[in-house]
Amino acid sequence: MTKAISQVPYAYNEPVRSYEPGSAEVESLLATYRQMWNEKPEIPMVIGGKDVTTANKVRLQSPQDHQHDFGSYFKGDMSDVDAAIEAALAAKPKWNALPWEQRASIFLKAAELAAGPYRDRLNAATMIGQSKNVHQAEIDSACEFIDFLRYNVEFMTEMYSEQPVSDHGIWNRVEYRPLEGFCFAVTPFNFTAISGNLPSCMAMMGNVVVWKPSEKQIYSAHIIMQLFREAGLPDGVINMIFTDGKETSEKILAHPDFAGLHFTGSTSVFQGMWKLIGDNIHNYKTYPRIVGETGGKDFVVAHKTAIPEAVAANLVRGAFEYQGQKCSAASRAYISKSIWDEVKASMEAQLKTVKMGSPEDPSNFVNAVIDKNSFEKCKGYIERAKESSDAEILFGGRCDDSKGWFVEPTVILTENPKYESFCEEIFGPILSIYIFDDEKWEETLKLVDETSPYSLTGSIFAQDRYIIDEAYKALENAAGNFYINDKPTGAVVGQQPFGGARASGTNDKAGSKMNLIRWVSVRSIKETFVPARNYKYPYLG
Numbered sequence: 001m002t003k004a005i006s007q008v009p010y011a012y013n014e015p016v017r018s019y020e021p022g023s024a025e026v027e028s029l030l031a032t033y034r035q036m037w038n039e040k041p042e043i044p045m046v047i048g049g050k051d052v053t054t055a056n057k058v059r060l061q062s063p064q065d066h067q068h069d070f071g072s073y074f075k076g077d078m079s080d081v082d083a084a085i086e087a088a089l090a091a092k093p094k095w096n097a098l099p100w101e102q103r104a105s106i107f108l109k110a111a112e113l114a115a116g117p118y119r120d121r122l123n124a125a126t127m128i129g130q131s132k133n134v135h136q137a138e139i140d141s142a143c144e145f146i147d148f149l150r151y152n153v154e155f156m157t158e159m160y161s162e163q164p165v166s167d168h169g170i171w172n173r174v175e176y177r178p179l180e181g182f183c184f185a186v187t188p189f190n191f192t193a194i195s196g197n198l199p200s201c202m203a204m205m206g207n208v209v210v211w212k213p214s215e216k217q218i219y220s221a222h223i224i225m226q227l228f229r230e231a232g233l234p235d236g237v238i239n240m241i242f243t244d245g246k247e248t249s250e251k252i253l254a255h256p257d258f259a260g261l262h263f264t265g266s267t268s269v270f271q272g273m274w275k276l277i278g279d280n281i282h283n284y285k286t287y288p289r290i291v292g293e294t295g296g297k298d299f300v301v302a303h304k305t306a307i308p309e310a311v312a313a314n315l316v317r318g319a320f321e322y323q324g325q326k327c328s329a330a331s332r333a334y335i336s337k338s339i340w341d342e343v344k345a346s347m348e349a350q351l352k353t354v355k356m357g358s359p360e361d362p363s364n365f366v367n368a369v370i371d372k373n374s375f376e377k378c379k380g381y382i383e384r385a386k387e388s389s390d391a392e393i394l395f396g397g398r399c400d401d402s403k404g405w406f407v408e409p410t411v412i413l414t415e416n417p418k419y420e421s422f423c424e425e426i427f428g429p430i431l432s433i434y435i436f437d438d439e440k441w442e443e444t445l446k447l448v449d450e451t452s453p454y455s456l457t458g459s460i461f462a463q464d465r466y467i468i469d470e471a472y473k474a475l476e477n478a479a480g481n482f483y484i485n486d487k488p489t490g491a492v493v494g495q496q497p498f499g500g501a502r503a504s505g506t507n508d509k510a511g512s513k514m515n516l517i518r519w520v521s522v523r524s525i526k527e528t529f530v531p532a533r534n535y536k537y538p539y540l541g
């Protein structure tokens, strides 16, 4: 039993390692990469704390070298989904009864393991399986993952400390119970940190979880699961399954004990799952919580008072790092005519220095897109732009799948601000640009707001404070994360709570107290010290 109201260590952002050429840290990471490239793990599911293998072994291919199998995973079927639900429900009573300090310790230990002994392996797995370069892997699978763990522990205790006032003679309390039943985490390929955060933050709040990572992120998910086990996460609290997404959802979302969905991925998949939940609404013991962070069509608007070099640098960085495979990547830009020539010249100069290739060479800023589907999708947009009378390829446009799935950073210029690449999420290294007349500033803001169904991130570049304020107001609902004179990507846990509305999701802000509160069901407790012994109002005597 706890006999103190303890405070957790203050959360802080994990410092990003610089990986200078020749440094011990980069040599260590690259040595781990080379070793893991040939390790060929056979990755099991983890159900009830047990490694589960099946007869269905699937090869894992690296995006930067699709002929290279770096391992394989065991694909499960619906019997594994049933087993994962049972294991979660069996683990629930003990996990629920464990004091919160013990839960906090597990995840704080997980943060330290990720910051220390697991760091290289997490980063290398992300480089091999998801084709992130050293810097992109470091800020995702090391720093952002660690930040999620540390900050969520702090947010949990802040939440627990929030208590109601008590009138004389009574004591009011609230307690933050885990949801009744089990939770379901479905995670995307593009962020190792997100895949670690979605199941763990639900577990941190006392829930038990079935977690289905993306089949394209299984290597780093496997390392995360090893790390959680070493941190002391009890068996059955998080159960990791590799099963078909659609079938799994149909099964889980129809289960009477299903209590919460934590999803990150594409808008259409999330909408399908929400619909399934609606269809099953009469089956549940309690209304399930639904949190989904989904797609984006993130904008940059540059006013004539913007600094052209700053616009260019932030477009190159914001659109092309991690091959544009970030929900927050800049993918449509509106540039004022009078600064366009300078922006263009600066972009051209910067893009000339961009190198593309395997993440094993840290000087490659651009690596491969995730798979053949993504490669073909990007190529389709590029080919259509080449043929369209509405668009032209300004920079890039080459695609090479001879070894890996490489798409050159590409800029499409169009005079049609409703051209397809301005409205649809591509999720690749393709940026579309529209040049507007300086005097059409207000109309352009309206265009930005109305062009796409998404509302995830966006940036305004300007030096004029009245103009910044005007954009701030006009674009109030166009982005959940709004940036002034910065790229629209790179949100840091604890600093810029992340998420968007409209077709971009439920905007519950990953890595914040607002998100954690979705995974608890509050119970109010009122205790009266000296109870009334007479039913009458005072004036009735």
Ligand SMILES: NC(=O)c1ccc[n+]([C@@H]2O[C@H](COP(=O)([O-])OP(=O)(O)OC[C@H]3O[C@@H](n4cnc5c(N)ncnc54)[C@H](O)[C@@H]3O)[C@@H](O)[C@H]2O)c1
Pocket: 186, 187, 188, 189, 190, 191, 194, 212, 213, 214, 215, 245, 246, 247, 249, 264, 265, 266, 267, 269, 270, 272, 273, 293, 294, 295, 296, 326, 327, 328, 425, 427, 456, 498, 499, 500, 504, 505
């Ligand atoms: N808003 C955010 O915070 C955020 C962050 C990262 C990624 N994203 C979005 O994620 C998408 C890219 O990730 P992705 O390609 O892995 O997304 P995805 O929607 O293809 O897959 C996400 C997860 O859903 C599973 N899935 C696929 N089909 C399913 C179905 N019919 N039913 C249930 N589950 C199913 C996948 O296996 C995977 O685990 C982009 O749209 C991107 O914008 C959003």
Ligand SMILES: N[C@@H](CCC=O)C(=O)O
Pocket: 190, 191, 325, 326, 327, 328, 488, 489, 490, 491, 492, 498
């Ligand atoms: N924290 C990230 C989230 C990106 C998701 O794909 C960013 O803002 O860059």
